[in-house]
Amino acid sequence: MIQLKDVTFGYTKIAPVFKDLNLELAGGHIYGLLGKNGVGKTTLMKIIAGLRFANSGTAEIFGEPSYKRSPAMLQDLYFVGEEMYAPALTIRQYVDTFAPFYPNFSREQMDAYLEQFELTGCTQRISAMSHGQKKKVIISFALATNVKVLLMDEPTNGLDIPSKSMFRKVMAMAADQERLFILSTHQVRDLHSLIDSIILLDGGEILLAEPNEVITDKLLFKVVDSTEGMTNLLYAEDTLRGIYTVSENVNHEECKLDIELLFNAAISNKKKIKELFSNY
Amino acid sequence: MDFGTDKAIYLQITDYICEQILNGRWKAGERVVSVRELATALEVNPNTVMRSYNELADRNIIVNKRGIGFFVSSDAPELIRTEQRAAFIHDELPRLFKKMRLLNISLEEITNHYQSTENQ
Numbered sequence: 001m002i003q004l005k006d007v008t009f010g011y012t013k014i015a016p017v018f019k020d021l022n023l024e025l026a027g028g029h030i031y032g033l034l035g036k037n038g039v040g041k042t043t044l045m046k047i048i049a050g051l052r053f054a055n056s057g058t059a060e061i062f063g064e065p066s067y068k069r070s071p072a073m074l075q076d077l078y079f080v081g082e083e084m085y086a087p088a089l090t091i092r093q094y095v096d097t098f099a100p101f102y103p104n105f106s107r108e109q110m111d112a113y114l115e116q117f118e119l120t121g122c123t124q125r126i127s128a129m130s131h132g133q134k135k136k137v138i139i140s141f142a143l144a145t146n147v148k149v150l151l152m153d154e155p156t157n158g159l160d161i162p163s164k165s166m167f168r169k170v171m172a173m174a175a176d177q178e179r180l181f182i183l184s185t186h187q188v189r190d191l192h193s194l195i196d197s198i199i200l201l202d203g204g205e206i207l208l209a210e211p212n213e214v215i216t217d218k219l220l221f222k223v224v225d226s227t228e229g230m231t232n233l234l235y236a237e238d239t240l241r242g243i244y245t246v247s248e249n250v251n252h253e254e255c256k257l258d259i260e261l262l263f264n265a266a267i268s269n270k271k272k273i274k275e276l277f278s279n280y
Numbered sequence: 281m282d283f284g285t286d287k288a289i290y291l292q293i294t295d296y297i298c299e300q301i302l303n304g305r306w307k308a309g310e311r312v313v314s315v316r317e318l319a320t321a322l323e324v325n326p327n328t329v330m331r332s333y334n335e336l337a338d339r340n341i342i343v344n345k346r347g348i349g350f351f352v353s354s355d356a357p358e359l360i361r362t363e364q365r366a367a368f369i370h371d372e373l374p375r376l377f378k379k380m381r382l383l384n385i386s387l388e389e390i391t392n393h394y395q396s397t398e399n400q
Contacts, residue, residue, distance in 0.1 A: 030325055168323035173316065175326050193289060193324040213331075216288065223286055256288045 001027050001149060001180050002048055006057035009040075009047060017043050019204050020057070027148065028177040029211070032195035033184040034263055039201050041184040042082070045151045048182070049079045061149060075103055078142045080152040086134045088127040091119070095141065104146035112173075113140035116166050131158040139167065143174040152183045156190040164190050188259040198259065200266050200273075207266050208277040212257045218276050219265070220249035221258045234272055235265035248276070289324060293332040296322075298341065298360045301352055308357060312342055312350040339363070 002025040010016035017040040025031060035041050046052040047059050050066035050073070059066045062073055089097065091114065099105040114120050117136040126137055135158050142150055156164050171194050175181065182199070185191055198215060200207040208215070219234070223242040227233060232248035244258070246265040266273045285292065300306040315333060319326040333350055336342045341359055342350045353359070380390070 028327070165323060169320050172319040172323060172326060175319075193322075193328070196325045196327045221286070254288055254291065256286050 001025060001062065003060045003063075004047070004057065005060075007047060007054045007059055008056045009043065009052065009054050016055070017204060021204075021206060023199070023206055023209055025180060025182070025199075025209075027180045029197045030171065030175055030181040030183065030195050031197045031199050031209075032188075032191060032259065033182050033199045033201065034186075034188070034259070035201035036267070037186075040204070041201060042153050044201065045079065045153060045182060045184060048149075049077060049151055051079070075101065076148040078102075078145050078147045078150050080138055080142050080150070080155060082153045082157065084134050084138045086126045086129070086138075088125045090123055090125055091137055092123075094126055094137070098141070099145075102145040102147065106144050106146060109146070109174075110140055110144035113143055113170050116170050116173075117163065118166075132160060132163060135159060136163065136166075139170070143170060146179075148179055150179065150181050152181070154185055154187070155183055156185065156187045168194055188263070192257075192259050195259070198257075198262065200263065202267055202270065207270060207273050210277055214277075215262065216249065216255050216257050217252055218249055219262070220247050220253055221245070221255045221261055222247070222253075234269050235261065237261065237264065290328050290331040290335065293318075293322065293324070293329060294335050297332065297336060298364075301341070301356050302360055306352050308352050308354045310352050311348075312352060314349060 002023070004021050004023040007018055007021040007023075008016055009018045009021075021044075033041050033044065043052060047054055048061060048066060050059075050061070050069045053067045061077065064070060064073060066073065087094070095105075095107065095110060099107070099110075111120070114122075114137075117140060119133065119136060119140070122133075124133075126134055129137070135155070139152070139155060142152070156167055159167060168191070171181070183191060183195065195212070197209070197211045199209040222245050224230070224245055225242055227236050227243055227245060230245065230247060232250060233245060234248065235246040237244045244261055246258075246261050249255070287295075297306065297312075301308075306312065312333070313321075315326050315329045319329045322329070333342060333344075337344050337350065339359065340353055341356045343353050344350055379385075380387075
């Protein structure tokens with residue numbers, strides 16, 4: 001559904017953010033886009049959405065260059081940025097104004113999502129709402145558009161604790177085999193049960209982009225008492241509960257993906273990670 | 281649900297479902313809640329729940345009736361008990377024995393404790 005080929009992009013000519021980036025993403029997945037601050041997560045989403053243009057290489061969405069921003073493409077694409085456009089309209093007025101751009105928009109779903117977020121019957125103008133409330137309105141709207149590609153930049157930022165749980169519920173309700181979600185996040189603990197594939201960005205390149213089960217098939221995440229005698233160890237972290245380790249999953253043991261550990265292991269061991277997931 | 285342990289989330293969900301079947305909340309022969317419903321309730325990716333359902337179907341604990349959905353198979357409780365008995369003997373007993381040896385606890389001592397709780 002999304003394909004980037006040899007994408008190079010920089011805000012200045014001297015320091016490119018990305019160099020020869022290649023990425024292919026399919027529907028039916030919730031991708032977690034991870035990377036350190038300033039690594040270009042938002043920029044990557046903007047390139048996919050056609051809001052930034054690659055210096056070289058191509059970014060395609062539904063098989064057409066995203067920079068063209070054709071109406072057909074825009075009907076099936078929504079980008080929830082960290083800063084949201086919040087006009088002085090009530091939720092109802094907002095829906096009346098912007099829903100017509102999305103032929104598959106469902107008012108029923110919008111109401112169901114608003115109900116989950118406890119915003120039913122809210123007549124306040126969006127501009128006067130708190131940051132968290134604005135976010136809930138925009139997320140509800142974005143999901144109700146039923147677009148095929150939905151990009152969300154730090155969706156749980158600004159949400160209070162119960163709202164984070166509601167966000168996960170609403171996402172689980174909305175996910176289906178036709179849709180592709182990309183969530184950029186630092187709040188890995190908020191979203192680890194939702195994300196089924198990981199895109200890891202570092203130093204202008206993609207370290208890995210794989211479904212969780214491919215990652216846990218190649219990497220073993222395990223808490224041990226001692227790392228003595230452990231072969232193929234990639235990363236270890238001492239904690240009160242024991243030593244958290246990431247090693248090569250030579251025997252294909254079942255394990256649970258720990259996204260934070262994966263992140264640390266990948267950043268400190270780039271070469272090995274790229275070797276293991278070398279199809280990129 | 282808190283997915284805090286080291287076990288893969290889809291396996292934690294299969295454990296959860298087995299528990300529901302053993303304690304009778306999900307009854308043999310009854311229809312299993314839809315993937316989306318359970319995903320929403322547990323706040324997980326629907327693909328993960330689908331993986332759990334496929335895993336349980338492979339173990340014959342639930343059956344897929346084409347076009348209608350998944351159902352708890354009639355011998356599900358017995359199947360789960362057999363599985364868990366094997367897991368207890370294979371995984372938990374060795375751990376218990378190891379600890380008993382470490383702390384010098386004899387089998388007689390354990391037997392006495394076992395019998396005293398049985399009488400309660």
